[in-house]
Amino acid sequence: MTDHVKLIADMGSAARTAFAKLSGASDAEKALALRASAGKLRDDRDLILQANRSDMQRAGKSGLGDAMLDRLMIDEERLESIAKAVENVAALPDPVGEIIDRSAPPNGLVMERVRVPLGVIGIIYESRPNVTADAAALGLRSGNAVILRGGSEAIESNRAIHRAMVAGIAAECLPADAIQLVQMTDRAAVGAMLKASGLIDIIIPRGGKSLVQRVQDEARVPVLAHLDGICHTYVGKDADQNKAIAIAVNAKMRRTGICGAMETLLIDQDYPAPGPLLRALIDAGCEIRGDDAIMELDPRTVEASEEDWGTEYLEPIVSARMVQGVDEALVHIAEHGSHHTDVIVTEDQIAADEFMRRADSAIVMHNASSQFADGGEFGLGAEIGISTGRLHARGPVALEGLTTYKWVVRGTGQVRP
Amino acid sequence: MTDHVKLIADMGSAARTAFAKLSGASDAEKALALRASAGKLRDDRDLILQANRSDMQRAGKSGLGDAMLDRLMIDEERLESIAKAVENVAALPDPVGEIIDRSAPPNGLVMERVRVPLGVIGIIYESRPNVTADAAALGLRSGNAVILRGGSEAIESNRAIHRAMVAGIAAECLPADAIQLVQMTDRAAVGAMLKASGLIDIIIPRGGKSLVQRVQDEARVPVLAHLDGICHTYVGKDADQNKAIAIAVNAKMRRTGICGAMETLLIDQDYPAPGPLLRALIDAGCEIRGDDAIMELDPRTVEASEEDWGTEYLEPIVSARMVQGVDEALVHIAEHGSHHTDVIVTEDQIAADEFMRRADSAIVMHNASSQFADGGEFGLGAEIGISTGRLHARGPVALEGLTTYKWVVRGTGQVRP
Numbered sequence: 001m002t003d004h005v006k007l008i009a010d011m012g013s014a015a016r017t018a019f020a021k022l023s024g025a026s027d028a029e030k031a032l033a034l035r036a037s038a039g040k041l042r043d044d045r046d047l048i049l050q051a052n053r054s055d056m057q058r059a060g061k062s063g064l065g066d067a068m069l070d071r072l073m074i075d076e077e078r079l080e081s082i083a084k085a086v087e088n089v090a091a092l093p094d095p096v097g098e099i100i101d102r103s104a105p106p107n108g109l110v111m112e113r114v115r116v117p118l119g120v121i122g123i124i125y126e127s128r129p130n131v132t133a134d135a136a137a138l139g140l141r142s143g144n145a146v147i148l149r150g151g152s153e154a155i156e157s158n159r160a161i162h163r164a165m166v167a168g169i170a171a172e173c174l175p176a177d178a179i180q181l182v183q184m185t186d187r188a189a190v191g192a193m194l195k196a197s198g199l200i201d202i203i204i205p206r207g208g209k210s211l212v213q214r215v216q217d218e219a220r221v222p223v224l225a226h227l228d229g230i231c232h233t234y235v236g237k238d239a240d241q242n243k244a245i246a247i248a249v250n251a252k253m254r255r256t257g258i259c260g261a262m263e264t265l266l267i268d269q270d271y272p273a274p275g276p277l278l279r280a281l282i283d284a285g286c287e288i289r290g291d292d293a294i295m296e297l298d299p300r301t302v303e304a305s306e307e308d309w310g311t312e313y314l315e316p317i318v319s320a321r322m323v324q325g326v327d328e329a330l331v332h333i334a335e336h337g338s339h340h341t342d343v344i345v346t347e348d349q350i351a352a353d354e355f356m357r358r359a360d361s362a363i364v365m366h367n368a369s370s371q372f373a374d375g376g377e378f379g380l381g382a383e384i385g386i387s388t389g390r391l392h393a394r395g396p397v398a399l400e401g402l403t404t405y406k407w408v409v410r411g412t413g414q415v416r417p
Numbered sequence: 418m419t420d421h422v423k424l425i426a427d428m429g430s431a432a433r434t435a436f437a438k439l440s441g442a443s444d445a446e447k448a449l450a451l452r453a454s455a456g457k458l459r460d461d462r463d464l465i466l467q468a469n470r471s472d473m474q475r476a477g478k479s480g481l482g483d484a485m486l487d488r489l490m491i492d493e494e495r496l497e498s499i500a501k502a503v504e505n506v507a508a509l510p511d512p513v514g515e516i517i518d519r520s521a522p523p524n525g526l527v528m529e530r531v532r533v534p535l536g537v538i539g540i541i542y543e544s545r546p547n548v549t550a551d552a553a554a555l556g557l558r559s560g561n562a563v564i565l566r567g568g569s570e571a572i573e574s575n576r577a578i579h580r581a582m583v584a585g586i587a588a589e590c591l592p593a594d595a596i597q598l599v600q601m602t603d604r605a606a607v608g609a610m611l612k613a614s615g616l617i618d619i620i621i622p623r624g625g626k627s628l629v630q631r632v633q634d635e636a637r638v639p640v641l642a643h644l645d646g647i648c649h650t651y652v653g654k655d656a657d658q659n660k661a662i663a664i665a666v667n668a669k670m671r672r673t674g675i676c677g678a679m680e681t682l683l684i685d686q687d688y689p690a691p692g693p694l695l696r697a698l699i700d701a702g703c704e705i706r707g708d709d710a711i712m713e714l715d716p717r718t719v720e721a722s723e724e725d726w727g728t729e730y731l732e733p734i735v736s737a738r739m740v741q742g743v744d745e746a747l748v749h750i751a752e753h754g755s756h757h758t759d760v761i762v763t764e765d766q767i768a769a770d771e772f773m774r775r776a777d778s779a780i781v782m783h784n785a786s787s788q789f790a791d792g793g794e795f796g797l798g799a800e801i802g803i804s805t806g807r808l809h810a811r812g813p814v815a816l817e818g819l820t821t822y823k824w825v826v827r828g829t830g831q832v833r834p
Binding site for chain 1: 437440441521522524526528533535536618619639659660663664666667668671751769773774775778779780781782783784785786788789794795796807808809811812813821823824825826827828829830831832833
């Protein structure tokens with residue numbers, strides 16, 4: 001057993017013990033603990049900001065890019081947001097103990113499915129230190145133990161935030177091992193987590209595509225993630241022209257770097273005003289890579305390569321294509337999409353329903369911007385990630401996705417004939 | 418690409434296409450198709466029985482044991498049960514399209530989670546040819562495509578049953594590739610299925626421990642299964658003595674070979690009548706392997722080794738141990754159990770609730786025999802398997818466990834601020 005495997009095995013065992021203890025904690029205890037953690041984050045302001053400055057200095061010297069440095073940086077305002085987010089999670093309803101359904105089959109038994117925590121959750125993330133607090137809060141709120149493994153560039157910030165989170169929950173006498181931070185910053189620790197089946201119940205990667213890809217390729221533990229967000233907006237022939245422009249521009253340009261950003265625009269060949277739609281995107285600063293029909297409409301468009309249809313740009317670039325009806329739009333999405341979020345813009349309710357029934361995406365939308373693909377916007381109060389997998393939880397995942405259920409069967413002495 | 422990988426890739430692609438077509442099929446079409454399949458199974462009686470005789474002859478010559486031969490055998494009565502089971506699945510309510518929940522967050526969007534089929538399901542099973550019809554029926558009823566891989570000893574029976582199933586669904590113009598049978602009978606075909614991620618969404622193994630173990634070890638596709646059914650019955654100090662005897666004897670002896678059979682009996686040290694309880698089991702033909710305290714109670718008991726506590730006998734043998742209260746019972750179960758089904762017998766409601774809250778098992782029961790752990794008894798109408806995993810579906814799995822959901826979001830032109 002290598003040091004890394006042993007370390008993760010020890011952390012996993014401690015997490016399982018903590019998880020068992022947590023299952024006896026009440027809703028109020030978990031909420032109070034998180035409020036205490038939020039308070040401790042504020043109390044530890046100087047320590048956390050100092051740790052972050054040290055990370056920033058080291059990262060600057062090692063030549064980390066500006067975007068990464070920005071993700072890493074914590075100032076007073078950001079620290080307050082982190083503390084506030086923990087309080088928001090504390091205020092969410094506890095999913096544990098919810099009775100999902102109840103039945104009474106003829107054998108006289110009464111069956112309930114009762115929501116219980118998932119178990120031990122491994123979170124693997126990159127430079128944003130706020131994930132340390134976010135993931136710990138969501139995990140604890142739903143009764144789970146978490147093992148956190150952040151990026152090496154953020155290790156001092158993560159340690160300081162982790163200390164505050166643990167101090168909060170320990171103040172409420174909840175088990176400190178419910179929130180553990182992997183102190184080893186080399187990649188072998190990640191490898192050990194990915195293979196810790198039986199100890200870690202699910203791995204959630206939070207970060208760029210290369211991280212998610214590695215986790216999906218190597219994991220022997222179930223993974224909840226999305227690799228790509230190749231989101232389509234299909235503007236049907238009966239689309240309202242103002243809605244089409246507003247939705248397309250927002251879906252691409254509001255924030256180009258998020259997974260719910262539109263990457264491909266499909267315009268029905270019978271949509272009467274494709275020109276103004278393209279113009280609005282271009283005027284908003286978007287590059288359009290189109291097929292022949294698109295290129296004929298506006299000289300400022302460039303030619304799309306085959307590769308463009310499967311590219312998540314995360315930049316002000318969109319691929320665009322003319323399609324013939326809902327069928328062809330769906331064929332394109334089935335071939336090139338990533339099962340994340342796909343949108344139809346139309347005033348034809350029947351076409352909208354057909355599109356939403358047949359598109360095999362975690363999220364299908366009618367007359368709305370794909371940028372709404374977010375747990376907060378979906379009313380979940382928070383988000384640990386978005387899943388494009390088909391099992392367990394799909395789309396935005398918050399507290400409910402961090403639970404499972406058990407069957408609770410009550411009898412009066414029944415034996416099976 | 419080896420032949421096997423190519424074969425499975427081709428079957429997987431065909432299955433995905435069939436799955437997409439099936440998602441347009443109505444409840445009535447799917448039910449009618451299964452009724453047609455049941456009719457075809459009856460029409461093909463001579464063909465199926467003849468194919469089975471051929472399998473039986475080959476298996477007899479190859480020295481297959483009596484138990485295996487019995488599992489393989491189909492006579493008229495068993496064929497009628499197979500057809501009837503398909504009709505029963507046809508009569509179950511279609512889970513697809515069910516609205517799980519609906520919300521309307523302040524952004525004005527209306528969100529629904531709508532149940533949809535899981536996708537492509539791989540079933541890997543051993544000698545029982547009825548699984549061919551069962552799994553195909555459950556898969557189709559919930560809108561999924563299935564890829565079936567049965568044991569080589571049953572290949573002719575499976576082919577004949579598969580032909581009948583496909584003829585039925587084709588008669589209703591549903592896609593024939595929704596039910597595919599792997600014709601290659603060597604183990605490499607199983608290996609290719611286990612690695613077909615992206616093509617097969619979930620693998621369900623049906624068979625003995627060595628099959629399940631291999632599937633769990635090698636699969637790169639999510640697996641829904643249970644490896645062991647080490648079920649405990651804890652007789653608390655306040656147990657009703659008649660209930661305790663009836664439940665323990667039934668839990669072990671009704672059928673010793675099923676996964677819900679009791680393997681370990683935990684008796685509270687303050688339970689006043691342990692002797693009669695042990696006597697009843699021994700009189701029913703059960704061997705008892707006990708700790709020192711148990712051995713003192715009855716000279717017919719033998720000593721349990723450490724290994725006994727983690728053994729699924731599937732025979733008229735039970736391990737038995739004295740424990741001190743709910744706590745020690747739970748510690749024993751946490752250490753040696755398999756998260757399948759664990760039972761408390763007591764008249765103390767508080768102890769029962771505590772046991773059921775803290776036991777980390779897919780199924781927890783109060784005052785009932787663990788042999789009820791079965792989808793039919795749970796009112797699910799059928800069962801594709803029992804899951805001791807924590808993700809997606811837990812305990813007995815039927816149609817709902819073969820579905821996932823999508824988020825259907827309806828807007829009126831909303832863009833995200």
